[in-house]
Amino acid sequence: xxxxxxxxxxxxxxxxxxxxxxxxxxxxxxxxxxxxxxxxxxxxxxxxxxxxxxxxxxxxxxxxxxxxxxxxxxxxxxxxxxxxxxxxxxxxxxxxxxxxxxxxxxxxxxxxxxxxxxxxxxxx
Numbered sequence: 001x002x003x004x005x006x007x008x009x010x011x012x013x014x015x016x017x018x019x020x021x022x023x024x025x026x027x028x029x030x031x032x033x034x035x036x037x038x039x040x041x042x043x044x045x046x047x048x049x050x051x052x053x054x055x056x057x058x059x060x061x062x063x064x065x066x067x068x069x070x071x072x073x074x075x076x077x078x079x080x081x082x083x084x085x086x087x088x089x090x091x092x093x094x095x096x097x098x099x100x101x102x103x104x105x106x107x108x109x110x111x112x113x114x115x116x117x118x119x120x121x122x123x124x
Contacts, residue, residue, distance in 0.1 A: 048091070055089050064093040 004023050005012055015021050052060060063083070065071070071079070083090055 052091065060089040060091050062091045062093075 012021060012023060083092070
């Protein structure tokens with residue numbers, strides 16, 4: 001797990017009750033300058049909470065693509081199509097630095113706004 005005990009002790013302790021966890025965190029030095037901040041939300045944080053609250057308990061799959069591994073466009077496309085075809089409620093966290101307009105367009109509604117009601121996207 002790319003984390004460390006001192007950062008989130010309660011989380012790690014609770015997760016360890018279900019399966020053994022070894023924290024190894026941070027594996028890679030940040031590629032972003034210490035003086036630079038890159039952040040943003042495709043939807044505001046309040047919108048995310050409102051969206052989650054509207055879903056039944058234990059019905060949302062949380063997916064974070066992280067920032068250590070960079071996927072090729074074809075990989076983004078394949079994952080996006082699979083996720084959208086799953087019919088699951090999805091909370092996606094996508095790294096801002098790797099997002100392209102084409103990849104993001106795969107998560108946009110095609111026919112009606114309801115076609116994306118099962119997906120919430122945030123950029124990190």
